[in-house]
Amino acid sequence: MPSHMTQEDxxxxxxxxxxxxxWIAEAVYAAGLTGSQDTVAGLHDSLRTNVDDADDEKKLALLRAHPDLAGKLAISGELTADSTSEQASAQLDKCTPEEFAEFQSLNDRYKEAFGFPYILAVRGRNRQEILENFRSRVDNTPDTEFAEALKQVHRIALLRIEALFQEK
Known part of the structure; x- marks a missing residue:
C-alpha cells in the first residue's frame, strides 16, 4: 500500500x-499519501494531477525523457526495463529491415516537427497498428500532438501502475 511506504520504498x-x-512521484509523496492513493486509480490521479499542473517546460522535459519507438536505444539494449517490456510486447524488437527503416524515418520527421519523440502506449498493439498511428500523427499540429503525447504518457503510467499493483 503506497500510503504505508517510506519515501525510499x-x-x-x-x-x-x-x-x-x-519529480512527479517525489511531489506526490511530499504532499502526503493517504488511503486514496492505495488504489490504482487514486495513485494515477495524484501523479497525473502533478503533471497536468506543471508548466509546459516541465511537460516538455517529460516528453523528451521518452525513447524513440524501435529506436537506437532499443537496438543497443539501453531502454529502461519497463520500456523494453512494452516495446517487446508489441514485437517492436522483431521489426523487419523495412519496418525499422520506416520507424527511423518517422522518428526523425516527428522529432524535427515537434521537438520530442513520438509517444504511444504500445502495450496491446501490433507493429502495423503502431505504424498506422505514427503515420497519422506525424502531420498533426504542434498543439494537438503535445496534448496527444501527454495523453499517451498518462496511459503508459496507468498501465505501469496497474502492473505494479498486480505484483504486490
Whole structure:
C-alpha cells in the first residue's frame, strides 16, 4: 500500500512510472499519501494531477525523457526495463529491415516537427497498428500532438501502475 511506504520504498516502486521523471512521484509523496492513493486509480490521479499542473517546460522535459519507438536505444539494449517490456510486447524488437527503416524515418520527421519523440502506449498493439498511428500523427499540429503525447504518457503510467499493483 503506497500510503504505508517510506519515501525510499515509494520511490523505488513508483519513481519510474513516468519515464526518467522522478519529480512527479517525489511531489506526490511530499504532499502526503493517504488511503486514496492505495488504489490504482487514486495513485494515477495524484501523479497525473502533478503533471497536468506543471508548466509546459516541465511537460516538455517529460516528453523528451521518452525513447524513440524501435529506436537506437532499443537496438543497443539501453531502454529502461519497463520500456523494453512494452516495446517487446508489441514485437517492436522483431521489426523487419523495412519496418525499422520506416520507424527511423518517422522518428526523425516527428522529432524535427515537434521537438520530442513520438509517444504511444504500445502495450496491446501490433507493429502495423503502431505504424498506422505514427503515420497519422506525424502531420498533426504542434498543439494537438503535445496534448496527444501527454495523453499517451498518462496511459503508459496507468498501465505501469496497474502492473505494479498486480505484483504486490
Amino acid at each position: 515509494f520511490m523505488d516502486v513508483f519513481g519510474g512510472v513516468y519515464e526518467h521523471t522522478p
